Amino acid sequence: MNRETIRSLLTDTGEAVAAEVRRILLNTPLEVRTRVHGHTGSDVIYDIDHEVEGIVVDHISRNARSLGGIVLIAEGIGADEKTVYPTGMPEQDAALRIIIDPIDGTRPIMYDKRSAFFLAGASVNRGESTTLADVEVAVMVEIPTTRAGVSDTLWAHRGSGAYGERIVHATGERQAFRPQPSSNPSIKKGFVQFVRFFNPGKEEIAAIEDALMAKLFPDAEHGESLTFEDQYLSTGGQLYELLTGKDRLVVDVRSALYRKHERTGRRTGHPCHPYDLAACLIASEAGIILTRLSGMPFDAPMDTLSGADWIGYANQSIRNEVESVLTQLLREYDLVP
Structure with missing residues (x-):
């Protein structure tokens, strides 16, 4: 598994989704972007969810062959929310299994209330027995409101720590940082x-x-x-x-x-x-x-x-x-x- 190539793919996909959501928030009436598009076994799919599905499919399908094939597991995409790329490849022959939530936090972001996140994890394809514990590369991209001045992209390779980048929207500047959980020893006053x-x-x-x-x-x-x-x-x-x-x-x-x-x-x-x-x-x-x-x-x-x-x-x-x-x-x- 080429971890850096996969991270780059997932980051590019997430940032493209974030850009599209921003375009929708700025140009689509609230009543339109909050309409229910359909239902899956996992959740309600709103119009804003449906609008970004094509971006995910485009990025994954264009890169699937060079990565040895991808089983994509994603909310709202494909029959049973599982598809294989390149199209026609048997599932068991694909090298990778990638799980994606294109917009985690649809409800607050479609009202332009609070950031949502693009979430993705990639593992070697171990078939139906693959679990989240098998994920070797993970990416989360903040999908900010239209009022935000900055937003964050975070990633990790298993065994290598967690990293982040803060994007300044006005200039496009990217500032590296390391995620730092609280070191406070108690939940009291937190x-x-x-x-x-x-x-x-x-x-x-x-x-x-x-x-x-x-x-x-x-x-x-x-x-x-x-x-x-x-x-x-x-x-x-x-x-x-x-x-x-x-x-x-x-x-x-x-x-x-x-x-x-x-x-x-x-x-x-x-x-x-x-x-x-x-x-x-x-x-x-x-x-x-x-x-x-x-x-x-x-x-x-x-x-x-x-x-x-x-x-x-x-x-x-x-x-x-x-x-x-x-x-x-x-x-x-x-x-x-």
Whole structure:
């Protein structure tokens, strides 16, 4: 695998998507870009999603043959959201498997509220057994609002650390930087997100968070703000906040919660999927600790349909502070065995 060539391809694709989204935001009425184009098994596809699909297909298909063939797994693209390039190549003959979320955070960016992200991860093609743990190259490209003066592109090669570049929109200047998660040893007085931006289940998730804070800080004073919350409606955005030291803990239990709802005959909602975490290698390479709810290292199938629960700790000290208490609470709420 030529990691640098693949990184360049994914970066170029992501930056082309970001440029197209900016063009849409500046030239397309809100009512048009927010229309529902269709539905897939993984999510709603809005018009703004559909508009960038061709960019992804063009970049991947033009480079597939020189890279030995690519199995593309991407939200909204192809039958069952999986296609092989060059067209006609048997899936098992392709050298690479690439998972992409073209716009992670469609809802906030289509309203020009907050940055979305292009997310991508590439691995050797191991067929249906390929997982996110096999990803060797990952890229995330910020898709900024029209008001932003800068935006970031981040990447990682497995075993080589995480890197970033900040683009100054007014001049085109690119400034190199290294992602730096928080080194604070506690979540206290920091930003923490228990993901709950979709119904149903908000009350249950909030109850777990409240119980965690009560157990971790039993001597908190009346009126004291223990942690702060910023619900970022984008898994890529949540990883970005961890990567840039702004958030210290992210907990997403939606998939487990909705499995519980299904067992008890209650309505389920929209969980996190593996493609939302296509670039999770960048977080791991930056030193963020990603786990499943069980505490095992995070992994998920390389697909668009599976549920993906995850916890992101900014550092080991925060994991030591939180994990045992949180795991016990998740057992009490019947979200882990």
